[in-house]
Amino acid sequence: MAGKCPDYINDLSDYLDGGVSPELCAEIEAHLGECRECRIMVDTLRQTVTLCRAGAEEPLPQALENKLKSLLRQRWEKKFSK
Amino acid sequence: MKFCNLLNHFDYIGDRMNEKELVRKAQSGDFDAFAKLVDANKERIYSLARKMTGNDQDAEDILQETLLRAIDKIDQFRGDASFGTWLYTITLNLARAQFAKKKQTDLQPLEDYLPGTFVNGGHHHEGSALFDWKDPHKLMESEQLRDIIDKSISELPYKYREAFVLRFVEELSVKEVARLIQQSEASTKSRIFRARLAMRDKLSKVFENEYGGKVS
Numbered sequence: 001m002a003g004k005c006p007d008y009i010n011d012l013s014d015y016l017d018g019g020v021s022p023e024l025c026a027e028i029e030a031h032l033g034e035c036r037e038c039r040i041m042v043d044t045l046r047q048t049v050t051l052c053r054a055g056a057e058e059p060l061p062q063a064l065e066n067k068l069k070s071l072l073r074q075r076w077e078k079k080f081s082k
Numbered sequence: 083m084k085f086c087n088l089l090n091h092f093d094y095i096g097d098r099m100n101e102k103e104l105v106r107k108a109q110s111g112d113f114d115a116f117a118k119l120v121d122a123n124k125e126r127i128y129s130l131a132r133k134m135t136g137n138d139q140d141a142e143d144i145l146q147e148t149l150l151r152a153i154d155k156i157d158q159f160r161g162d163a164s165f166g167t168w169l170y171t172i173t174l175n176l177a178r179a180q181f182a183k184k185k186q187t188d189l190q191p192l193e194d195y196l197p198g199t200f201v202n203g204g205h206h207h208e209g210s211a212l213f214d215w216k217d218p219h220k221l222m223e224s225e226q227l228r229d230i231i232d233k234s235i236s237e238l239p240y241k242y243r244e245a246f247v248l249r250f251v252e253e254l255s256v257k258e259v260a261r262l263i264q265q266s267e268a269s270t271k272s273r274i275f276r277a278r279l280a281m282r283d284k285l286s287k288v289f290e291n292e293y294g295g296k297v298s
Contacts, residue, residue: 009196013271016278036212037212043215044212044214045282047215047218048278049250052231052235052246053250053253058128058132059125060124060125060128060145061138061142064142067146068146068149071146072113072117072120072153073113075153076113076116076153079153080113
């Protein structure tokens with residue numbers, strides 16, 4: 001393996017998004033097989049996204065739902081009654 | 083095109099046609115049509131505002147203001163993008179305006195988020211500087227984990243938070259994020275990656291402080 005860790009930093013973003021050529025992908029994966037630091041870096045960068053994505057959509061609090069309904073209707077009537 | 087993809091494609095076309103019809107009715111003054119458009123998008127908008135502001139009260143204010151502005155400007159909506167995207171843009175503009183008033187710190191230089199091995203080169207297989215999280219779900223309750231994540235996102239400087247949330251939480255493409263934040267694709271990509279590194283660093287420090295002993 002010729003490359004050192006810093007050689008891959010610039011390509012890491014594209015690699016994580018699946019945007020590198022098959023040759024570079026194979027080279028990076030060979031490096032990951034050898035280098036624990038890079039492997040942890042890649043794993044934890046992937047987990048960062050997985051964790052943030054999980055349960056992303058939050059339900060509206062009921063009190064807000066009720067408040068919105070009347071507020072929007074009031075504004076609507078004001079606009080379209082002109 | 084595979085059969086299931088074809089069906090999804092028809093669903094999409096059907097949704098967009100239905101949306102166009104709802105928009106047309108809403109623009110003619112039909113509140114129920116507008117309410118249906120709001121129902122289809124309100125949770126996504128609230129979640130986006132919640133992530134951008136980091137707290138419930140500001141998120142509620144931004145959702146409310148987004149929908150009120152949508153009423154005020156509904157006749158200006160031309161349908162070039164989906165109604166949801168239009169609401170998204172209003173939400174982002176409101177959130178950005180709110181944070182523009184506050185002083186924003188920048189992220190640290192890129193190398194601060196990388197261990198010495200990445201900056202100085204070489205392979206140091208002994209005494210790794212990086213903390214291996216394993217599976218955080220096994221170490222803490224989902225609610226606690228969610229609080230940690232929300233807090234970490236809310237601590238990112240706004241321009242990075244915006245890029246990170248749109249790309250990874252909302253799962254938009256780099257091109258879509260670039261359009262929404264009005265930056266070039268190259269600059270957007272760089273912002274997204276720096277935000278991802280900073281988030282990884284923040285989470286790593288929390289997990290190591292809280293659970294280092296249990297994991298390693």
